[in-house]
Amino acid sequence: MCGATEGGLSLDGIDVAKEAIIQGRVVRGEEPVGNAYVRLLDRTGEFTAEVPTSATGHFRFFAGNGDWTLRTLAPKADPVDTAVTARKGSVAEVEVAV
Amino acid sequence: MSRENALVSADWVEEHLDDDSIVLIEVDEDTTSYDKGHIRGAIKLDWTTDLQDQVRRDFVNKEQFEALLSERGVGNDHTVVLYGGNNNWFAAYAYWYFKLYGHQDVKLLDGGRKKWELDSRELTDATPTREKTSYTAQEQDHSIRAFRDETVAAIGTQNLVDVRSPDEYSGRLMAPAHLPQEQAQRAGHIPTAANVPWSKAANDDGTFKSDEELKEIYTEAGVDWSKDTIAYCRIGERSSHTWFVLKELLGQDNVKNYDGSWTEYGSLVGVPVVLGEEKGEA
Numbered sequence: 304m305c306g307a308t309e310g311g312l313s314l315d316g317i318d319v320a321k322e323a324i325i326q327g328r329v330v331r332g333e334e335p336v337g338n339a340y341v342r343l344l345d346r347t348g349e350f351t352a353e354v355p356t357s358a359t360g361h362f363r364f365f366a367g368n369g370d371w372t373l374r375t376l377a378p379k380a381d382p383v384d385t386a387v388t389a390r391k392g393s394v395a396e397v398e399v400a401v
Numbered sequence: 402m403s404r405e406n407a408l409v410s411a412d413w414v415e416e417h418l419d420d421d422s423i424v425l426i427e428v429d430e431d432t433t434s435y436d437k438g439h440i441r442g443a444i445k446l447d448w449t450t451d452l453q454d455q456v457r458r459d460f461v462n463k464e465q466f467e468a469l470l471s472e473r474g475v476g477n478d479h480t481v482v483l484y485g486g487n488n489n490w491f492a493a494y495a496y497w498y499f500k501l502y503g504h505q506d507v508k509l510l511d512g513g514r515k516k517w518e519l520d521s522r523e524l525t526d527a528t529p530t531r532e533k534t535s536y537t538a539q540e541q542d543h544s545i546r547a548f549r550d551e552t553v554a555a556i557g558t559q560n561l562v563d564v565r566s567p568d569e570y571s572g573r574l575m576a577p578a579h580l581p582q583e584q585a586q587r588a589g590h591i592p593t594a595a596n597v598p599w600s601k602a603a604n605d606d607g608t609f610k611s612d613e614e615l616k617e618i619y620t621e622a623g624v625d626w627s628k629d630t631i632a633y634c635r636i637g638e639r640s641s642h643t644w645f646v647l648k649e650l651l652g653q654d655n656v657k658n659y660d661g662s663w664t665e666y667g668s669l670v671g672v673p674v675v676l677g678e679e680k681g682e683a
Contacts, residue, residue, distance in 0.1 A: 317581070318581075321582070322581060322582060338518050340515055340518075340519070342605070343578050343579075345566070345567060345568055347567070349566065349567050349598060349600070350566065350598060350600035351566040351567075351568060351574075351577070351578045352566070352577045352578035352579040353487065353488065353579070354579045355431075355434075355486060355515070355518075358437075363579070364578045364579055365576075365578055365579065365580060365581050365582050366574075366578050367568060367573050367574055367578075367582075374605070376515075376519060376605060376606070377519075378518065378519050378520070378521045379521065382605065
């Protein structure tokens with residue numbers, strides 16, 4: 304829940320003080336999953352955004368203060384829901400295993 | 402228009418990969434997606450450089466669109482099948498755009514790139530070469546494109562459908578949450594607009610819900626089927642998705658996409674804006 308962690312997504316060029324960032328990585332065992340889709344659902348379960356993961360399995364959202372759910376879809380895997388809390392000025396780092 | 406004419410399945414596309422009468426086109430928000438792998442035979446359109454005027458905020462004109470499609474090898478008689486990421490947001494936008502310029506036979510791949518990837522179907526990085534054509538476009542069909550003045554005039558008289566997420570509608574977010582939030586314009590929504598997020602029309606894998614489910618969703622949100630409808634979002638791509646649902650899947654007659662959307666409306670001086678979850682008064 305602090306700044307960019309080692310091996311995490313670079314925050315270069317992003318004004319972290321103005322954003323409530325949720326970011327992380329999708330993995331299957333030790334391997335990053337580069338063709339997964341991560342959906343950001345709001346506190347009522349409503350869809351807010353979705354991103355495909357990068358080749359290294361990474362994803363990032365610019366959310367708002369509060370509680371969110373990440374729903375991760377990946378080939379040959381059941382959807383995985385992960386609860387996360389975002390706060391302006393901080394970065395919530397999440398690892399999702401599928 | 403109907404689901405059978407406007408939508409094709411991933412299986413159908415796989416069966417028609419070698420059909421010369423079809424041109425597959427990928428259109429993504431992330432314009433590098435195609436380069437990382439695409440459906441065999443598909444060409445790419447870049448919504449920022451190919452479909453937008455590079456100086457003022459508007460689309461390329463008729464002559465530019467003709468030159469673009471001619472150069473890419475798309476003919477007037479081709480069946481154009483569009484697909485892309487973000488649950489087909491930008492593919493639906495390109496679908497609407499092709500209709501705007503009068504292309505007859507356009508279809509959307511149900512579920513787009515995501516469904517294709519989640520099914521573990523084949524992607525390739527080979528770029529096809531296509532023979533140039535001599536494409537002729539029609540004048541823009543403004544019966545499907547709304548501008549700001551008619552959108553302001555529609556407050557309290559027509560269906561306004563704000564298809565952004567509830568947090569954008571209420572003013573808590575300024576943009577979809579995968580984009581930075583700092584923006585110049587005001588937050589909120591157009592008075593009397595119903596909030597029906599585009600995502601309500603799609604399943605998790607990006608395919609469209611059934612006609613019966615779709616009809617119920619918009620009816621419950623207060624859409625009066627006897628009235629004309631204008632859909633908007635932030636820049637007009639998610640509302641193309643909803644325009645596609647209302648016009649092409651459900652067959653509603655007068656549905657327009659307001660491509661100026663919130664980035665225009667939220668910057669206008671003097672127009673009414675509502676904050677919070679209520680629709681607001683006209």
